Amino acid sequence: MTEKWLVGVDLGGTTIKMAFVSVYGELIDKWEIPTNLNEQGKYIVTDIAKSIDQKLEEHGQPKEKLIGIGMGAPGPVDGDTGVIYEAVNLGWKNYPLKNILEVETSLPAAVDNDANIAAIGEMWKGAGSGAKNLICVTLGTGVGGGVIANGQIVRGANGAAGEIGHITSVPTGGAPCNCGKTGCLETIASATGIVRLAKEKLITSNMDSSLRNLGTITAKDVLDAAKENDRLALEVTEHVFFHLGLALANAANVVNPEKIVIGGGVSKAGEWLAEQVTRYFQQFAFPRVFKSASIVIATLGNDAGVIGGAWLAKQSFSE
Ligand SMILES: [Zn+2]
Incomplete structure (x- = not known):
């Protein structure tokens, strides 16, 4: 046949x-x-x-x-x-x-x-490379999340499991999120969040920055500038990586994954981004959880x- x-x-x-x-x-x-x-x-x-x-x-x-x-x-x-x-x-x-x-x-x-x-998809043919316990986070306009435990999708009581983007990063005084809460990870680590943070910093600080020469700023501009050691951009990205590493560590402590796959437009920053997030992930994850987990960039894209x-x-x- x-x-x-x-x-x-x-x-x-x-x-x-x-x-x-x-x-x-x-x-x-x-x-x-x-x-x-x-x-x-x-x-x-x-x-x-x-x-x-x-x-x-x-x-x-x-x-x-x-x-x-x-x-x-x-x-x-x-x-x-x-x-x-x-x-x-x-x-x-x-x-x-x-x-x-x-x-x-x-x-x-x-x-x-x-x-x-x-x-x-990433578990089967992408960066998850067959890992049966996996957390996937997508950094795009918003922040999406998916959790695979023992090779199965975790859906939860009413389909809302794995919403890593809506883990509360800033308990009080955070920016409003599309979900109706404030201070969600999405308000910081999404492309939209990165741009918002950069714009705020450009207004509140006098620091020199290559970002000041740009008309409209994208998340890619901020990440590229940080890679070039632009101090203002680095302050923004450190804030982003801190919260991403913290949220992923807390999620990983629950799931004990083999792989944490970062995808979405922001992940095009590549290995550098995975390394930066890993620094904070190591700081906040339970040591045994850190030992088993590696943070990798998604490979399947769209x-x-x-x-x-x-x-x-x-x-x-x-x-
Ligand atoms: Zn939210």
């Missing part, structure tokens, strides 16, 4: 990333379509179904070629029923994604939170979601 394919889908607020993946985790084809946010996201699943059929046709393959779909969605998910409790960006509330996906595509489907799926989705489909529907 010829080899069958898995479908990985990573649903975001702007684009839907999709891929055909072999059962060994190899990308056969990947593509993306825009996310149609009209009318509370009611067209999204139909768009996905049409796109899968169209790609199958391009490859000259029948529907039977596909084992099933694994999908990550931006919000807390009930992993058993596949209901999305809430996806604010898409306009979904208590949305039975798994059921609708199965009806529209005539394929078995499994869904989970997008950060969890990315963590699974593909983590579709590869993790494929893994979920493989786990759920193979054999």
